[in-house]
Amino acid sequence: MQDEIHTETFVENYRSALSNAQLQKALAIATTKFTLGRGMAVASVGDEWNLLRERAREIKEHSIANLDHYLGKFAAKIEELGGRVYWARDARDANAYITGLARDRGISLAVKSKSMMTEEIELNHALALAGVEAVETDLGEYIVQLAGERPSHIIAPAIHKTRGDVADLFSEKLHVERTEEIERMTALARRVLRQKFATAGLGVTGANFAVAETGTIVLVENEGNIRLTTSLPRVHVALMGIEKVIPRLEDLAVFLRLLPRSASGQKMSSYVSFISGVKTSPIDEGPEELHVVILDNGRVDILANEHLRESLYCIRCGACLNTCPVYQKIGGHAYGWIYPGPIGALLTPQLVGRERAENLPFASSLCGACREVCPIKINIPDMLLHLRHEIKEDAAARVPAPARASNRLGRRLEALGVKAWRAAMKTRRRYERSARMARLAQSALGNESMLFNRWTATRDLPPMAPRSFREEWESRMLGTNNSKDKEVK
Numbered sequence: 001m002q003d004e005i006h007t008e009t010f011v012e013n014y015r016s017a018l019s020n021a022q023l024q025k026a027l028a029i030a031t032t033k034f035t036l037g038r039g040m041a042v043a044s045v046g047d048e049w050n051l052l053r054e055r056a057r058e059i060k061e062h063s064i065a066n067l068d069h070y071l072g073k074f075a076a077k078i079e080e081l082g083g084r085v086y087w088a089r090d091a092r093d094a095n096a097y098i099t100g101l102a103r104d105r106g107i108s109l110a111v112k113s114k115s116m117m118t119e120e121i122e123l124n125h126a127l128a129l130a131g132v133e134a135v136e137t138d139l140g141e142y143i144v145q146l147a148g149e150r151p152s153h154i155i156a157p158a159i160h161k162t163r164g165d166v167a168d169l170f171s172e173k174l175h176v177e178r179t180e181e182i183e184r185m186t187a188l189a190r191r192v193l194r195q196k197f198a199t200a201g202l203g204v205t206g207a208n209f210a211v212a213e214t215g216t217i218v219l220v221e222n223e224g225n226i227r228l229t230t231s232l233p234r235v236h237v238a239l240m241g242i243e244k245v246i247p248r249l250e251d252l253a254v255f256l257r258l259l260p261r262s263a264s265g266q267k268m269s270s271y272v273s274f275i276s277g278v279k280t281s282p283i284d285e286g287p288e289e290l291h292v293v294i295l296d297n298g299r300v301d302i303l304a305n306e307h308l309r310e311s312l313y314c315i316r317c318g319a320c321l322n323t324c325p326v327y328q329k330i331g332g333h334a335y336g337w338i339y340p341g342p343i344g345a346l347l348t349p350q351l352v353g354r355e356r357a358e359n360l361p362f363a364s365s366l367c368g369a370c371r372e373v374c375p376i377k378i379n380i381p382d383m384l385l386h387l388r389h390e391i392k393e394d395a396a397a398r399v400p401a402p403a404r405a406s407n408r409l410g411r412r413l414e415a416l417g418v419k420a421w422r423a424a425m426k427t428r429r430r431y432e433r434s435a436r437m438a439r440l441a442q443s444a445l446g447n448e449s450m451l452f453n454r455w456t457a458t459r460d461l462p463p464m465a466p467r468s469f470r471e472e473w474e475s476r477m478l479g480t481n482n483s484k485d486k487e488v489k
């Protein structure tokens with residue numbers, strides 16, 4: 001496998017994103033549009049919205065707590081309907097199975113619908129090594145594939161590109177006259193992709209939901225490309241994480257109301273496909289072979305961690321990305337892997353290894369906006385805090401003994417500082433005296449003193465005002481200059 005994980009360079013990544021004016025413009029337009037759209041769609045549901053979120057959370061809690069039961073039921077049903085199930089341990093295992101299928105059937109072209117899971121296992125690269133051309137058919141995903149990039153958003157892969165960027169890209173890669181007209185660009189992509197659909201032997205999709213009761217794979221989309229991917233090629237492979245299973249068909253009603261509203265502000269997605277088994281007669285729609293690859297790839301470890309298990313409730317709507325003040329400024333690529341934003345900061349360290357992504361849980365202001373918008377009420381801020389704690393504990397255990405002693409001293413000093421701060425804030429008199437002393441200390445020692453230099457290495461410590469607000473106010477309103485000598489009650 002290629003190593004497409006760039007989480008270790010997170011600091012360089014976000015600095016470069018912050019200085020990219022074009023990216024800042026594209027992010028501002030797209031996240032504002034998504035956030036406003038979601039707000040209106042949610043408002044249209046009224047008070048029922050919170051009831052739906054609570055119900056969805058209950059279903060997810062129940063499904064994840066009984067995962068072995070529901071996965072077993074789902075797999076048995078798929079096989080009963082003529083499909084095959086492959087349990088993949090990790091990315092290598094899943095790639096080997098899918099490329100093996102293509103090789104055994106002499107397939108040289110695969111069409112793919114947008115799937116974060118195939119990005120996670122780098123399936124395109126594995127297929128290319130096996131001599132199979134893989135073509136993305138979701139328009140945004142097709143754009144990033146043409147650009148040789150990776151998606152920067154869970155539901156809008158090309159969110160970082162402006163219309164002008166796409167016009168340049170199409171003209172360069174497809175050798176056509178440059179146009180910024182969206183209809184003409186879309187028609188052009190459609191012409192190219194229809195050819196691919198007509199000749200591909202393999203269609204690869206993810207799965208939004210897997211219904212245990214009926215063995216149904218549910219796919220939600222707006223472009224119709226998933227419908228074609230799952231019905232035209234002879235072989236359909238659906239790749240899903242173990243967490244996608246839900247118990248019953250009636251549970252879907254809850255998720256199908258929450259997902260499009262949270263994702264794109266739509267009441268309903270344009271297409272919802274229910275795939276149950278293979279075609280049974282030549283005039284039926286659908287593939288001759290259906291293979292469902294159920295992937296672990298680190299999820300069982302998440303399941304075993306009671307503090308972080310909730311990360312498996314995610315339905316990948318992307319709402320937490322759009323509302324996150326960090327994502328809004330740095331975009332998706334800065335996170336260094338395929339899952340960006342708050343949910344990425346949480347999932348990535350768990351899936352690629354904490355030591356490779358230890359900065360990500362700290363890339364959050366913990367403002368709680370992600371939890372507010374999440375349709376499953378996932379408590380991302382609390383889990384980020386827990387991950388931070390685990391990462392710091394692991395790092396402390398790796399530190400040699402003398403440095404550990406110095407860190408301990410640092411922590412004690414910090415605790416003393418907090419105690420002193422609490423004491424100073426107890427009464428107004430103490431607060432004002434402490435402020436005067438701090439002002440004196442700052443002017444005597446300066447910001448570059450040993451006391452401040454670690455703090456100011458990455459932050460500004462602005463000079464304190466010569467007089468407090470209250471002193472300034474009294475001086476102006478009462479015409480007095482000696483407010484600090486006044487008795488404070």
Ligand code: SF4
Binds near residue numbers: 374
């Ligand atoms: S964590 Fe919640 S808001 Fe974020 S993508 Fe997942 S379901 Fe959507």
